[in-house]
Each structure stands twice: as C-alpha cells, then as structure tokens.
Amino acid sequence: MRNEDVRPNEYVLATTLKACSLSLDVELGRQVHAEAVKAGLLTDLFVASGLVDLYAKCKEIELADGQVHVFVSQDGSHPKTEQIYAKLQDLKQRLSFSGYIPKTENVLHNISSREKIEHLWHHSERLALGLALISASPGMPIRIFKNLRICEDCHEVMKVISYVTSREIVIRDFKRFHHFKLGSCSCQDSW
Ligand SMILES: [Zn+2]
Ligand SMILES: [Zn+2]
Known part of the structure; x- marks a missing residue:
C-alpha cells in the first residue's frame, strides 16, 4: 500500500x-x-x-500479556467467562464490607434492585477488570480502554477495588485517563 x-x-x-x-x-x-x-x-x-x-466501537478492551480482549456489557462470549464472573462475584462480596453502595438509579431497566446490581456488575469494564485480575501478574497495573465514558458506579467500584486489591487500575475512557490507586482516582471525581 x-x-x-x-x-x-x-x-x-x-x-x-x-x-x-x-x-x-x-x-x-x-x-x-x-x-x-x-x-x-x-x-x-x-x-x-x-x-x-x-x-471495536462501543466495546471495552483489556490488554493482558500483549493480547487484546474485547468485551461488551453483559458479555458471555469470552472463553474464561465462568472464571471472570466468579472473580466479580468474589469482589462484589468484598466490596459489600467496604461501605460501597451501588448506584442503581442510572440502570434504566424495569427490574428488581437486585437485578440492577447484577447488571452493573456485568458492565464491560468490570468484565475486562475480572479477566485482568485472573490473568495479570501480581502487582502489575491493569489497563483498560473504553470508547464511551465510564459510568459513575463503575468509577466508584474501581476506586474501592484499587484499594482492596492494592492494584493500580488505569482506565482510558473517551475523555481522559483515570488512574485508580489506593481508593482514589487521578481525576478527583470531576470527570
Ligand atoms: Zn459501569
Ligand atoms: Zn476518575
């Protein structure tokens, strides 16, 4: 060419x-x-x-060991889906002791609040995070790319997870980098 x-x-x-x-x-x-x-x-x-x-528009991308993994919300197509969902379930339990309260107001579906929480936990950036946590070497920062804006609840969850797992998480959304470390984000919640 x-x-x-x-x-x-x-x-x-x-x-x-x-x-x-x-x-x-x-x-x-x-x-x-x-x-x-x-x-x-x-x-x-x-x-x-x-x-x-x-x-891969409207999808999130996670880089682990040089490979690109693409997720959409509520995705069940990744070969490690079962482990990813188990990891997220585990995180959800750990976070329930941290004082984090899910923000379900923005979930549009006409479903029970329990289902709304499930729905939030299967947002694509969390699926990407789940895969990163089961595959990345200990201590390595996790990088996720998202072509839409990260939602408020995922932003909150990433902060808490960076604290409870002592992992740095970097999410590039369509506007900026969010660098989550020890329970806070570099954007200082003004994204
Ligand atoms: Zn979200
Ligand atoms: Zn942020």
Missing part, C-alpha cells in the same frame, strides 16, 4: 493494528499507528507497548 501510495482507510488501519497486537509485532504496530495519526484517523492509541484496536 505504502509503495503504491494508497492511503489506507480507518478500517484497514484498525485491522492491521489488531493483527499486529495479536502477533505481538510491536514495531509494525508502531508504524501503522504513526500512519493512522498522520492520516488524522486515530489519536492517542498507543500506550506503553500495548496496541489498541479502537475499531
């Missing part, structure tokens, strides 16, 4: 980035990313050595 001076479109760039991330070809990924930025198609896609596939 480069040799023939053809400008790749967003789809081609995103697909190539995804392929680079799966094959762990960081160098090629870097070049593709530079092309994307130059073309004004993608910005701020690159964090550390991780490659992010922003083509």
